[in-house]
Amino acid sequence: MLPPVLPTPEAPEPAGPGEGGPLADPAYREAVVDLLGVLAYGELIAFERLAEDSATAPTLPDKVALASMAAAELGHFIQLRDRLTEVGAEPYAAMEPFRATFDQFHANTAPRTWLESLVKAYVGDGLAGDFYREIAAYLDEATRTLILDVLDQSGHSDFAVERVRAAIAADPRVGGRLALWGRRLVGEALSQAQLVAADRDALAALLAGGVDRPGMDLAAIGRMFVRLTENHARRMAALGLSS
Amino acid sequence: MLPPVLPTPEAPEPAGPGEGGPLADPAYREAVVDLLGVLAYGELIAFERLAEDSATAPTLPDKVALASMAAAELGHFIQLRDRLTEVGAEPYAAMEPFRATFDQFHANTAPRTWLESLVKAYVGDGLAGDFYREIAAYLDEATRTLILDVLDQSGHSDFAVERVRAAIAADPRVGGRLALWGRRLVGEALSQAQLVAADRDALAALLAGGVDRPGMDLAAIGRMFVRLTENHARRMAALGLSS
Numbered sequence: 001m002l003p004p005v006l007p008t009p010e011a012p013e014p015a016g017p018g019e020g021g022p023l024a025d026p027a028y029r030e031a032v033v034d035l036l037g038v039l040a041y042g043e044l045i046a047f048e049r050l051a052e053d054s055a056t057a058p059t060l061p062d063k064v065a066l067a068s069m070a071a072a073e074l075g076h077f078i079q080l081r082d083r084l085t086e087v088g089a090e091p092y093a094a095m096e097p098f099r100a101t102f103d104q105f106h107a108n109t110a111p112r113t114w115l116e117s118l119v120k121a122y123v124g125d126g127l128a129g130d131f132y133r134e135i136a137a138y139l140d141e142a143t144r145t146l147i148l149d150v151l152d153q154s155g156h157s158d159f160a161v162e163r164v165r166a167a168i169a170a171d172p173r174v175g176g177r178l179a180l181w182g183r184r185l186v187g188e189a190l191s192q193a194q195l196v197a198a199d200r201d202a203l204a205a206l207l208a209g210g211v212d213r214p215g216m217d218l219a220a221i222g223r224m225f226v227r228l229t230e231n232h233a234r235r236m237a238a239l240g241l242s243s
Numbered sequence: 244m245l246p247p248v249l250p251t252p253e254a255p256e257p258a259g260p261g262e263g264g265p266l267a268d269p270a271y272r273e274a275v276v277d278l279l280g281v282l283a284y285g286e287l288i289a290f291e292r293l294a295e296d297s298a299t300a301p302t303l304p305d306k307v308a309l310a311s312m313a314a315a316e317l318g319h320f321i322q323l324r325d326r327l328t329e330v331g332a333e334p335y336a337a338m339e340p341f342r343a344t345f346d347q348f349h350a351n352t353a354p355r356t357w358l359e360s361l362v363k364a365y366v367g368d369g370l371a372g373d374f375y376r377e378i379a380a381y382l383d384e385a386t387r388t389l390i391l392d393v394l395d396q397s398g399h400s401d402f403a404v405e406r407v408r409a410a411i412a413a414d415p416r417v418g419g420r421l422a423l424w425g426r427r428l429v430g431e432a433l434s435q436a437q438l439v440a441a442d443r444d445a446l447a448a449l450l451a452g453g454v455d456r457p458g459m460d461l462a463a464i465g466r467m468f469v470r471l472t473e474n475h476a477r478r479m480a481a482l483g484l485s486s
Contacts, residue, residue, distance in 0.1 A: 051313065054294075070294065
């Protein structure tokens with residue numbers, strides 16, 4: 001994956017002065033549990049989908065490449081689940097509110113071909129990673145470090161670039177179809193993200209800030225979307241696709 | 244998994260006197276490449292099947308348990324694949340002769356329920372591990388150490404015991420059906436193993452020994468089957484199933 005344009009943190013760390021650090025604030029803690037829950041469930045389902053897609057790989061090395069991405073996602077999942085336990089949450093209960101969203105996203109974007117699987121792995125992984133990096137800027141240090149560490153461990157997806165470019169070189173019509181597919185993936189992802197934001201007050205409040213904690217105003221949210229869109233366009237271009 | 248009854252090595256290590264060690268002997272090297280190839284492909288497909296089965300898990304913790312077994316198998320695969328490269332073989336070419344066998348085995352033993360998945364994971368993993376441990380006794384030290392290391396890293400399957408026993412306690416009829424399933428798994432595994440032995444001369448010769456290298460006589464092969472059967476019966480008993 002290309003190194004993303006890093007977000008400029010627009011808010012300082014919401015460091016709690018009291019005992020127990022920022023997590024002692026119930027509203028903040030609820031938001032962090034939500035965030036870890038959504039991340040964890042996303043990684044678990046990413047494992048499942050990548051493993052499923054690896055079964056359709058045209059060659060054994062391709063199968064292994066996608067299977068390795070799947071195993072890496074499961075490793076991330078384990079770290080996030082264990083962090084949920086550390087902050088005193090029941091990890092699987094924390095993931096529960098996000099199951100329907102992810103399951104719907106994956107049902108709406110089930111790849112019909114191996115190349116669609118690759119584009120989804122590369123573009124989806126990248127977009128989710130960028131979004132979580134943006135949000136990490138608003139978190140306490142321990143949680144932020146974990147999330148950034150988990151995201152840094154990605155990078156198995158480079159082979160997708162090579163495979164997709166080779167397929168387009170062999171048959172340029174493939175590029176048009178996959179570009180449409182990439183746009184559909186982003187549309188579905190944004191639509192599901194909106195549903196989550198509408199449903200989870202604590203998460204939305206984390207972004208919006210609080211009385212003693214600066215958050216994102218509308219302009220900052222706008223700038224975040226610009227960064228997300230730019231990074232997405234760079235990934236599509238890396239694949240040889242118009243975004 | 245229960246600690247298996249360890250095989251008594253009935254042959255000394257076939258240490259080659261010449262440069263390059265035992266692998267300098269072309270017949271031995273061919274057998275080792277075959278063995279690593281069959282092991283590696285078996286692990287890759289085990290990943291695929293366990294990952295597929297994890298998608299049908301009734302709870303998230305169950306899903307994670309089976310997904311973790313899948314990821315562990317992929318880790319084993321990577322080690323075996325890299326060892327194939329180390330001994331100068333093209334890893335995927337070495338696996339190719341065994342694809343049809345494993346694919347047929349899994350097609351013939353596709354679990355219809357979550358409990359069948361668990362029994363297959365536990366019993367299949369155990370039987371395969373015992374068999375590879377038996378064969379490892381006939382290998383050079385480096386290859387043997389790798390295989391035993393890989394096998395020792397298993398052990399994610401204990402949760403299967405707990406789940407299967409709980410299901411039988413809740414409905415004893417489940418035990419009868421799963422016992423039949425366990426017998427079918429062993430029958431299919433033996434049938435596929437025979438096809439491999441009939442097809443791969445080098446592997447069969449490794450077991451049978453050579454001019455300067457003792458192998459297994461019929462009595463030794465008989466004793467090996469007794470050990471495999473005993474260990475299988477112990478695993479079935481651990482699950483609460485008659486074998």
